[in-house]
Amino acid sequence: MTQNIKSFEEAVEFHGHSCPGLAYGYKAAEYALKELFSGRSQDEELVAIVENDACGIDAIQFLTGCTIGKGNLIFSDYAKQVYTFIKRDSSDAVRLVQKDKTSMGDFDAKTGELGDKVFSNTATDDEKKEFFERRNIVMKKILEMPGDELYFLKHIKPEIPQKARLFKSHKCAKCGESVAESRARVENGQIVCIPCFEEYSRGW
Ligand SMILES: [Zn+2]
Ligand SMILES: [Zn+2]
Numbered sequence: 001m002t003q004n005i006k007s008f009e010e011a012v013e014f015h016g017h018s019c020p021g022l023a024y025g026y027k028a029a030e031y032a033l034k035e036l037f038s039g040r041s042q043d044e045e046l047v048a049i050v051e052n053d054a055c056g057i058d059a060i061q062f063l064t065g066c067t068i069g070k071g072n073l074i075f076s077d078y079a080k081q082v083y084t085f086i087k088r089d090s091s092d093a094v095r096l097v098q099k100d101k102t103s104m105g106d107f108d109a110k111t112g113e114l115g116d117k118v119f120s121n122t123a124t125d126d127e128k129k130e131f132f133e134r135r136n137i138v139m140k141k142i143l144e145m146p147g148d149e150l151y152f153l154k155h156i157k158p159e160i161p162q163k164a165r166l167f168k169s170h171k172c173a174k175c176g177e178s179v180a181e182s183r184a185r186v187e188n189g190q191i192v193c194i195p196c197f198e199e200y201s202r203g204w
Helices: 008-015 019-034 054-063 108-121 127-142 194-201
Strands: 047-048 073-075 082-087 095-098 150-155 169-171 178-180 186-189 191-193
Touching: 008 019, 008 054, 019 054, 019 082, 019 095, 019 127, 019 150, 054 073, 082 194, 108 127, 186 194
Parallel strands: 047 073
Antiparallel strands: 047 082, 082 095, 095 150, 169 178, 186 191
8 A cells, every 4th residue: 555644633733623523524535545546646636525514524625635725625515424536537436425323322322412412502511521521432433443334435437527617707786896707696687796685685
């Protein structure tokens, strides 16, 4: 193996804290990279499609080099724990779906219960402390698990979605700022941007 996959510690540095969400994303990226470049260095470009925008996406950006800014990370707002990685040369692609039995409560019922309390602001300080300790243990467990215990992975037809087109821009009739034609709205026959348009439509 000549693959050089960044460490979880480095991903934590990038993300700003360690959390189970980051661990899940780390495992997804690691599993996909191993599957797509088994035994070869990971120098080819990838395109990633992520179906949620939670903590794990930072690990995916950091490990795979697929980033919003470069345009090779596509965010589909479906609130699903699903990740697709496509090789730019169209030779291979994988789709990962997180397995059902891998939520925190499934690892440890007590952690799940405490989590419900913490996130609904009904936990005592002791319960909070216990939750974060237990959550840390769950996170370590996730990191130690093989990718195929956390995700279903399937090789799929490598189809790269069309690149973002460049659109003409217009000045918003209300705020005067520029907006791309693809995202512009029309209000009383004039072109406006989304924030100005929503202000108008609110409460009607
Ligand atoms: Zn996080
Ligand atoms: Zn505007």
